[in-house]
Amino acid sequence: MKIPRPGSVSIAVAAAALAAAMAAGWPPGSSHRLLAASAAQPPPASAESVRRLLDRYCVACHNERRVTAAGGVASVLDSQLRETGLALDVADTERPGADAALWERVIARLEAGSMPPAGRPRPGAEEMRAVASWLVTRIDQAAAANPNPGRTASMHRLNRTEYGNAIRDLLALEIDAAALLPGDETSDTGFDNNAEVLSISTAQLERYLSAARKISRLATGVTTAPDFARFENSVLLTQADRRNEDLPLGSRGGLSATHHFPADGNYIFRIALTTNWQDYVRGMGRRNLLDLRIDGRLVRRFTVGGEAPGTPAPTTWSPAEAGDPEWERYVRESAAHLEVRAPVDAGPHVVGVSFVRNRWEPEGPLQPVMKGAVLSNDEKYHGNAEVQALTIEGPYEGAVPEDTPSRRRIFVCDPAAVTEEEACAERILSRLARRAYRRPPADPDVDTLLEFFRDGRAKAGGRFDSGIQLALERLLVDPDFLLRVHEEPPGAAPGQAYPLGGLELASRLSFFMWSSIPDDELLDVAERGELTDPAVLRRQVRRMLADPRSEALVSNFAVQWLHLRNLDDVKADPAVYPEFDQDLVEAFRQETALFIGSTIEEDRSVLDLLGANYTYVNERLARHYGIPGVYGSRFRRVTLPDLEQRGGLLGHGSLLSLTSYPHRTSPVLRGRWLLEAIFGTPPPGPPPDVPALPERGANDAPASMRERLEMHRRNPACASCHRTIDPPGFMLEHYDAIGRWRSVTDDGRAVDAAGTLPNGVTAEGLAGLRALLLEAPEQFAGTLTRRLLAYALGREPQYYDQPTVRRIVRNAAADGHRWSSIILGIVESPAFLTRRAAE
Incomplete structure (x- = not known):
């Protein structure tokens, strides 16, 4: 529907x-x-x-x-x-x-x-x-x-990210919302929290029902059958280095995952290693030690590989030439025993699988298996073994847990007798409903949940926990949980602005700052009617900014504003960029998230996004950027040695690779992205039947990218747009398609990173582009503010929002354009505090 x-x-x-x-x-x-x-x-x-x-x-x-x-x-x-x-x-x-x-x-x-x-x-x-x-x-x-705050949709469904965060904050349970619920559509401005695009279909309702059942059982520990979870690595991910801080020093490859074990009991862990197109397990030509750990504690060490009998297949590309039968059987089946059954206490635990990194292993990553390419048998046989997936199955012989973070959050009382169960259940469910519905529950709300409690308890033979589980399942599909409903007060004049009530304001604030439900303190303040006091509102905003949950401003707002969710789609031609792999993409992603997060956490000027003299790198990324003295997989903050080459977002490999083709750079893609995300003036889409860029210039000689675009602009239908798009894109030509600095293009020409604007002004390189932006800081600050306002309100920006944006930017300028000034300006604006009634 x-x-x-x-x-x-x-x-x-x-x-x-x-x-x-x-x-x-x-x-x-x-x-x-x-x-x-x-x-x-x-x-x-x-x-x-x-x-x-x-x-x-x-x-x-x-x-x-x-x-x-x-x-x-x-x-x-x-x-x-x-x-x-x-x-x-x-x-x-x-x-x-x-x-x-x-x-x-x-x-x-x-x-x-x-x-x-x-x-x-x-x-x-x-x-x-x-x-x-x-x-x-x-x-x-x-x-x-005559302020016009605009009008958001009357009903606003929680998107997938908000749903997952709400479950985390309501039940102290981390879930994979992407595995439970379908994806959300995005608005014209690229945000998936826009109320106008968040409809509910029949298929989505079915998934919400299924998710509620699974989540309620995980949270309460009431299970009916063993469950199954699978964690996988990308096939493009190399596994020559330590993956993350959850895995031990001296390890390489593998994966780690935080898994919620619903009950005390035995669980089966199965590890699958990467195979090639012939089903050969990679790396069986050498002895590999593979560890399974839970919360850092060694559960089992496996030995795999290095004992192949018989004659191996020759180093060949032909599938027709095989090795001895014993060898063929070994390289296909030698990893089949990677399974262990172990007892685990209920609750969240970090499960890690990794290889012991022996000193004789070659340094540097092997090249990943790219689509359409096949490594030789010898390279597969003697290369690094890799973990493809980890599966966890259970519990077996499980028992309802006594103490987990979720049960501590849910079971705030423990009835000592049957006569106390009804009162205890009412206390539990009233407390959960208050957080889930973002308001004090009415008597009918609690009565409905108590009916499900009684039904669940009766069906489970009088088991109290089962009654709470079924009532929780019902709560999680309640429209008051899944929807943010905007109700107009009685007597609101048609088409006129009215102030939001305290509870509705608390909800709008928490979903803006945290992408989640309000916490108890925010609800308490709202219920007492204090949140509409400007001083109290400012204190709450600053408190929420200091809370770790404000990381949602990076993972949700910034990632969508800068189109970084598309980073998963970035591919590079292995013939042109053989060093590009998934490890590098993950490093790009981490650098940008840490960098933006640091500017928010330290309440720096938003202009530092353009000109900061630091970034975050690990060894792999530092080597890619040419930054010396960085070792290991841990990301750390470094001062950039040359602001002509790096400095601010525009020198990040994430954005530079995102705006390139697999085999070359694209001034058009980069220019268009700059106009849209940084300057805030998106160009129109290309007209129909646009001809491809010519490959050759005068005398049929190969043409440079600049020459090809100059010939393209001779088409009147293309000229007006490309006169606008191309110049800023050319200013980033010192970076290749995977974000490395270069002085010579891939075809051997000297890089020309100058861009001449239609008014004749020329700027060159990252430094010139940065100077253009910082000359008029209100341009970039206005773009960010306009996008952040649209994200905060959950609707498209309108012409009548421009006075609000200008006022926020002017006021923030007096405070150095700090993040807090812009965020407070949004929260204190009529657009955020009020809503227009229906005509």
Whole structure:
């Protein structure tokens, strides 16, 4: 079924129009050089001066006749004009606040320096600054007099991440939500917490029912049959080094996982090693010692490999040539005995599997098995053995546990007699319902749960724990748990803003800061009516920022803002980049997460995301970046030796590889990503039937990437966009497709990392790009604030949010653009504290 959605202002047309308008010229760079060129206050403007500027420079194109024309064969320019819908000859310059949607788009073009487009007469920089400033002032004044907080959907389903975090905080139980629930769709801005896209289908309801049953049994320890869990390694992951801190020093490869054992009992652990396409177990030509550990304690050491009888298969690519039957049987079956049965106490435990790293093993990673490539038998036979998967099955002979983190969280009382069970169950379920529903439970809520408790207890022969398990299962499928419901107060005037109640505000705050449910302290404050006190609200925000759960701002907000979830799809051509593997991808991911997390945890300026002089590396990543003196798999903070090569996000291998093709860099992909994620001015999508880039230039000689894009821009349908997209992308050409610094391209040409903007300004390399951004810090701070506001509200950003964004950025500038200033600015804004009633 679909969640009913209230009417809301759609931005599909506005977003397309803004994107097309931005394509006419350079969005960010010109504003930095043009409108920010003078530190002096611009001369005052007026409605008359705005009209004169528009009439002289704009309305020849942006007029009602051309914008509303229909039919006929339209030129590229006419098509763009129709898409923008900017009829400036009839626009009201006296009251810009009355049509803020139109004037916000004009402001964007003026501040970007993209209006008029290149080659057309244009006003001076001071005049454009004055007009833009006057329009901003008038629109912001109108917005302050009549705030429009927007309207989120009436029902907002928890997304998969929020569901998993809610289970963690409600039941002290870590679950793999991705394995239990289907994925969520994302909004136009790339966030999966947007209420408008979070519908509920019949298939999802079935998965919620299944998840509730599994989770309630794990949490209470009430099990009916052995369960099965499987943990796998990527086939692209090399296993020559210690994987992580959960595995012992002196180990290599393997995997570790935190597994919740639902009951005291015996469990079966099975280890599978990697095989090739012939089913040969890798690494059987040498003796390998393989350890299974639980919480660091050695459970079993296996010996595998090194004892193959008979004559091996020859070093060959042909599957037709086999070894002796005894040898063939050995290399296929020698790892079949990697199984152990061991007792484990209920609760979460770290299970680790790793090889002992013997000193005679070669250093450096072997190359991974890439799709379409097959290593020779000899390389497989004598290479490193690798762990493919670990499975855990059980419990057998299990008993209901007495003490686990989940049971301590759930069973806050222990009835000594049958006559005490009802009161104890009511206490347990009332407490759980308060957290799960994010409000004090009403009597009917508790009565419903108690009915399920009685039913579960009766079916289990009077067993108290079984009754709690069934009642918990019912709670986890309650709409009040799965949905955030926004109810309008009685008497709310249609279309007018009303303040959120304390409990609804607590929910909005916790899902923004933690991607999870409120804790007891936040609920207590909300129930007492104190959360609407600005001083109390600020204290709660600072407390929540200091809590480890605020890591969700990295793993959910930042990862989606920067498109880092797509890092799993990054591939590199092994013929061009043989050193690229999954270990490097994981190092990229960890570097960026640690770096962004450090700026939030230390409450640094968001501008440090662009220009910080430090990063986080382990030995593998340091070697990739050319940073000396770093050894081991542990990530540590290092000061960067050369800010011309690294410094800030834009030198991270995660983003550089994400915006490349498998075999080469792409100024277009990188430029488009920069415009969207960093400058906040996403270009429109390519028109249909765009021709491929030409491979050859003059005299049929191979063309450089710059030459190929120059030839591509000769197509009028491509020129306007690529004039905007390509320059910032070229500024990152010193990095190859896997993020290494280079002075020569893959085809042997000297790197040209200069980008010339449509207004003639040239910048070069990472340092030049960084300088462009930091010249006008409000550009990047505004982009981040706009994205963070959309994430906080769970809806698409709208034109009427721009005054809020500008106010937050202005106020944060006085505090050095610190993260806390921006987050507090969002939380204290009318957009966060209020909601518009239905019309």
